[in-house]
Amino acid sequence: MSKILIRGAKVLGGEVQDVLIDGETVAAVGTGLSAEGAQVIEADGQILLPGxxxxxxxxxxxxxxxxxxxxxxxxxxxxxxxxxxxxxxxxxxxxxxxxxxxxxxxxxxxxxxxxxxxxxxxxxxxxxxxxxxxxxxxxxxxxxxxxxxxxxxxxxxxxxxxxxxxxxxxxxxxxxxxxxxxxxxxxxxxxxxxxxxxxxxxxxxxxxxxxxxxxxxxxxxxxxxxxxxxxxxxxxxxxxxxxxxxxxxxxxxxxxxxxxxxxxxxxxxxxxxxxxxxxxxxxxxxxxxxxxxxxxxxxxxxxxxxxxxxxxxxxxxxxxxxxxxxxxxxxxxxxxxxxxxxxxxxxxxxxxxxxxxxxxGAEDHGRPVSAGEPANLTLVDPAYRGPVNPAGFASRSRNTPYEGRELPGRVTHTFLRGRATVVDGKLA
The missing domain is CATH 3.20.20.140 (Metal-dependent hydrolases)
Structure with missing residues (x-):
């Protein structure tokens, strides 16, 4: 599995840091990280949470x-x-x-x-x-x-x-x-x-x-x-x-x-x-x-x-x-x-x-965003604002009470054990 470098994310909404994913785990968290051949995701201050x-x-x-x-x-x-x-x-x-x-x-x-x-x-x-x-x-x-x-x-x-x-x-x-x-x-x-x-x-x-x-x-x-x-x-x-x-x-x-x-x-x-x-x-x-x-x-x-x-x-x-x-x-x-x-x-x-x-008892989940932990992660753009459109749901059903209501935030990326399941808001 290739390396992924998330650059410039606010980890838990705090300090802006880079997060390097190598295989199924978080390899490093810090500033100014680099990795040869890594796929780079520019987070631009988005919020990084545990999955x-x-x-x-x-x-x-x-x-x-x-x-x-x-x-x-x-x-x-x-x-x-x-x-x-x-x-x-x-x-x-x-x-x-x-x-x-x-x-x-x-x-x-x-x-x-x-x-x-x-x-x-x-x-x-x-x-x-x-x-x-x-x-x-x-x-x-x-x-x-x-x-x-x-x-x-x-x-x-x-x-x-x-x-x-x-x-x-x-x-x-x-x-x-x-x-x-x-x-x-x-x-x-x-x-x-x-x-x-x-x-x-x-x-x-x-x-x-x-x-x-x-x-x-x-x-x-x-x-x-x-x-x-x-x-x-x-x-x-x-x-x-x-x-x-x-x-x-x-x-x-x-x-x-x-x-x-x-x-x-x-x-x-x-x-x-x-x-x-x-x-x-x-x-x-x-x-x-x-x-x-x-x-x-x-x-x-x-x-x-x-x-x-x-x-x-x-x-x-x-x-x-x-x-x-x-x-x-x-x-x-x-x-x-x-x-x-x-x-x-x-x-x-x-x-x-x-x-x-x-x-x-989901032991591999809810873990700290730190080196050595499973790379189950979620990247969120909190500045996004937009109406809920159930026609675009991945769910088979559409019975949402929020249709047309403007809500904040959008999940841009989701990672399950280092593999992207969502990229730029779309299923990988």
Whole structure:
């Protein structure tokens, strides 16, 4: 593999430095670097980050290749600056056996746009009744360490306790979709003033908060790790903050769309804004931003949820829940967190690379940009401004809530173990 010299990049948004990639690793970081025969990339002060890691991606394969595949999803990930993604288990068949998780893992390796780490289901068929083959999935070639029934809540406290006890044996983590199902029957959007005015079934904040409260107490009792998926309310933030103050081993994620969008957008009845958990209030959005900035919320995760056109281009009640997010996540974070002054680029690297890699056990990712480390890197032009155009997405689906919205930042280059997967904003 040839040498690549990235000249004049702001590493983590700090000092301007040169970075030399030799093969799969970073060979040197400094000023005035040169290398005979190296391909030179003039960064011109762009931001160099460790490759992004998404702990919450839906790749849909196997079973829903009409909306996404491992190939198209990882291409979208690379375009968004990601070098590793964790693929959720709600496929068809469900990723609840060693065979299915190995299939997804091998597809990721074959396509090569980013590393794919499958997430195993907690329960058989996501039905919440019987633990899936957690040990077998962990012992498989895929080496699964994160388990989730995302899309459904593990609402049975006994099952959740057993799962926490089981994964403790090998240092795994249960990622919970916090939604009390009896409190959200028929729910279409956030329960509040807007839902009352529109006459749509409400999804109350307490449905999320009550499950989080229960699960952090279970994790404390068992002495195990629990991760909260797509946290969305101010009350949930306070529960996680309280749990951390007690030393409970809990981590939490927030999605880009919950950092920016509110339930006021549902007034349009445009199903592109239909998502689970739903868009919340402005007060919730501000609480989430502050919690991400102060570290109460550990990471940003996309919850990339692709759907074919026919599943979204319909009346609100019949529409599927979810939004694509891999190709716009970094831009939304720059807009809401960096340009607002709440975080700097080193914080972005921490929340979108270092910590998600640590939580998921992606050892080759989220590493420092320094000599001897794997060359999983992302180069970002923060000065770019432009409207989101889903027609240019690498994802197979187009259900973005940002179409036409001007957002900052553009990933110009992504490197996976020293090989460029994106060059000048285009797939290599």
């Amino acid at each position: 992004l890691v998404d702990l919450h991606t839906h790749l849909r394969e196997p079973g829903r290749e009409d909306s996404e595949t491992v190939l198209t999803g990882t291409r979208a990930a690379a375009r968004g600056g990601y070098t590793s993604v964790f693929a959720m288990a709600n496929t068809f068949p469900v990723a609840d056996t060693a065979g299915v998780v190995e299939q997804v893992w091998r597809l990721g390796r074959e396509h090569g746009y980013c590393d794919v780490q499958p997430i195993g289901a907690v329960t058989v068929g996501l039905e919440g009744k019987q633990l899936a083959e957690l040990g077998a999935m962990h012992d498989s070639a895929a080496g699964v360490t994160v388990f989730s029934d995302d899309g459904k809540c593990v609402d049975d406290a006994v099952i959740m306790r057993r799962a926490l006890e089981y994964v403790k044996a090998f240092g795994g983590v249960v990622a919970q979709h916090a939604q009390e199902p009896r409190l959200t029957e028929g729910a279409q959007m956030n329960e509040g003033v807007v839902s009352a005015e529109l006459g749509l079934g409400g999804w109350p904040a307490v449905a999320e908060e009550s499950i989080i409260a229960r699960d952090v107490l279970l994790a404390e009792h068992v002495g195990s790790r629990v991760h909260i998926c797509h946290l969305s309310t101010a009350g949930s933030v306070e529960i996680v903050r309280w749990a951390k103050s007690r030393g409970i081993d809990v981590t939490a994620e927030v999605t880009p769309h919950h950092l920016l969008l509110t339930d006021e957008l549902v007034r349009s009845y445009n199903p592109v804004y239909k998502v689970n958990p739903p868009l919340r209030t402005e007060a919730d959005v501000m609480a989430l931003r502050e919690a991400l900035a102060d570290g109460t919320i550990d990471i940003v995760a996309t919850d990339h949820a692709p759907h074919p056109h026919e599943d979204k281009d319909c009346e609100w009640a019949a529409a599927a829940m979810g939004m694509v997010g891999l190709e716009t996540a970094l831009s939304v974070v720059q807009h809401t967190m960096v340009d607002s002054g709440l975080m700097n680029w080193a914080d972005v690297a921490d929340r979108m690379s270092v910590k998600p890699a640590r939580i998921g």
